[in-house]
Amino acid sequence: MNPLSLLLVACLLAPAQIAKAWGFFAHERINRLAVFSLPPEMMVFFKPHIEYITQQATAPDKRRYMLAAEGARHYLDADHYGQPLFAAIPRSWSDALVKFTADTLQRYGILPWHLEKMMAQLTAAFQAGDGTRILRLASELGHYMGDAHVPLHACSNHNGQLTGQHGIHGLWESRIPELLGDEGFDYWTGRAGYIKNMRSFIWQVVTESALAADTVLRLEKKLSLRFPADQRYAYELRKGVLVRNYSAAYTKAYQHVLGDMVERRMRGSVAAIAACWYTAWVDAGQPPLNLLTIIQPDKLAIQRLDSLWRHGKIFDREH
Numbered sequence: 001m002n003p004l005s006l007l008l009v010a011c012l013l014a015p016a017q018i019a020k021a022w023g024f025f026a027h028e029r030i031n032r033l034a035v036f037s038l039p040p041e042m043m044v045f046f047k048p049h050i051e052y053i054t055q056q057a058t059a060p061d062k063r064r065y066m067l068a069a070e071g072a073r074h075y076l077d078a079d080h081y082g083q084p085l086f087a088a089i090p091r092s093w094s095d096a097l098v099k100f101t102a103d104t105l106q107r108y109g110i111l112p113w114h115l116e117k118m119m120a121q122l123t124a125a126f127q128a129g130d131g132t133r134i135l136r137l138a139s140e141l142g143h144y145m146g147d148a149h150v151p152l153h154a155c156s157n158h159n160g161q162l163t164g165q166h167g168i169h170g171l172w173e174s175r176i177p178e179l180l181g182d183e184g185f186d187y188w189t190g191r192a193g194y195i196k197n198m199r200s201f202i203w204q205v206v207t208e209s210a211l212a213a214d215t216v217l218r219l220e221k222k223l224s225l226r227f228p229a230d231q232r233y234a235y236e237l238r239k240g241v242l243v244r245n246y247s248a249a250y251t252k253a254y255q256h257v258l259g260d261m262v263e264r265r266m267r268g269s270v271a272a273i274a275a276c277w278y279t280a281w282v283d284a285g286q287p288p289l290n291l292l293t294i295i296q297p298d299k300l301a302i303q304r305l306d307s308l309w310r311h312g313k314i315f316d317r318e319h
Contacts, residue, residue: 024057024058024061025174025177025178025181026146026173026174026177026178026181026266027057027058027061027142027143027146028054028055028057028058029177029181029182029187029266030057030142030146030266030269030270030273031053031054031056031057031139031142031143031146031273032050032053032054032057033187033189033270034142034192034269034270034271034273034274034277035047035050035053035274037189037190037191037192037270037271037274037275038191038192038274038277038278039191039192039278041286041288041289042277042278042281042289044289044290045131045134045289045290045292046138046277049135049294052135052139053135053138053139053142056135056136056139056140057139057140057142057143057146058143059139059140059143060073060074060140060143060144061074061143062306064314064316065313065314068316069106070316071314071316071317072105072106072107072108072109072110072111072316073109073110073111073114073144074109074111074144074147074153075109075111075147075153075154075158076108076109076110076111076112076153076154076206076210077108077109077154077155077156077158078154078155078206078207078210078213079155079156079157079210079213080108080156081108085207085210085211086203086206086207086210091112091199091203093113093116093117096113108156109153111144111147111148111153111154111206112148112202112203112206114144115141115144115145115148115202116198116199116202118137118140118141118144119141119198119276119279119280121133121137122134122137122138122141122276122277122280123280123283123284124284125137126280126281126283126284126285126287127284127285127287129287129292131289131292131293131294132294132295134289134292135294138277138280141273141276141277142273145205145269145272145273145276146269146273148202148205148206148209148272149205149209149265149266149268149269149272150172150173150209150265151172151209151210151212151213151215151216151265152168152169152172152173152213152216153209154206154207154209154210154213155210155213155217157213157217158317160217160220163217163221165217165220165221165224167246168216168217168220171220171246171251171254172216172220172254172262173262175245175246175251176251176254176255176258176262177262177266179248179251179252180251180252180255181262181263181266184263185262185263185266185267186263186267187266187267187270188267189267189270189271189274190271192271192274192275192277192278193271193275193278194275194278194279194282195275195276195279198276198279201272205268205272209265212261212265215258215261216258216261219254219257219258220254222257223250223253223254223257227250227253231247231249231250232246232247232250233245233246233247233250234246234247234248
């Protein structure tokens with residue numbers, strides 16, 4: 001067998017996988033669209049920097065290849081704490097530390113508390129008139145709020161590893177948006193609204209995601225049992241690399257049985273992120289943003305982070 005044939009066979013025998021960059025599509029799209037829900041007083045600052053806000057949406061995921069503590073900021077395993085969901089978890093970080101210890105909280109995720117911390121930091125950045133920090137915090141807060149809207153970020157069976165559904169995380173949050181999002185999703189959310197109780201809002205979002213996790217897993221399992229096995233996956237070139245991925249037919253079939261769940265959660269992410277940015281600005285006293293300056297990002301630091309992401313090993317768990 002010639003070398004090219006050997007390479008092809010190796011690719012065909014490889015397990016299904018999603019290229020690292022694929023999952024970034026939804027985060028980037030959500031952050032970008034959130035800018036257009038802002039009032040003119042904020043748009044004057046956010047719109048000129050929309051490319052940075054879009055690109056920086058993926059930085060927290062890339063940092064998972066650099067910092068061991070980063071992973072826990074992206075999820076909360078609701079089912080670990082029993083039923084009814086979250087009833088046993090104090091909403092205050094200090095109270096949660098007393099009840100469960102830092103090690104336990106880090107192990108099972110700290111997403112809601114990290115979002116609350118990010119909101120406080122963004123509000124302080126608005127108060128200080130620190131344009132550079134505003135952009136970075138707003139962009140990264142967008143990532144975490146997007147994660148909060150993903151059902152499998154609120155479930156210990158986060159990639160179907162406990163039920164023989166490995167890869168479902170990427171199918172739901174990456175493959176469907178990338179293949180079908182721009183084709184038919186309605187992302188319009190209207191103008192950003194003010195969030196009166198940020199803590200309650202965050203926990204409501206995460207609770208909704210946790211309640212949907214069982215549906216996400218159950219419907220994919222049911223579909224897989226009746227869908228022809230030889231049509232479930234396909235092979236395609238991604239940046240010159242042949243990868244095995246869920247086929248377009250299977251992705252569309254899963255989207256059909258889910259209804260508009262992915263679309264709703266993406267649209268909800270857009271609305272929630274814009275509302276968080278707006279709320280932080282209002283709570284800071286609605287300072288004028290039209291004269292803020294920013295320090296250009298360190299290109300070498302960005303390149304180092306990209307290199308770690310592309311070639312390094314992820315800390316904590318894979319999706």
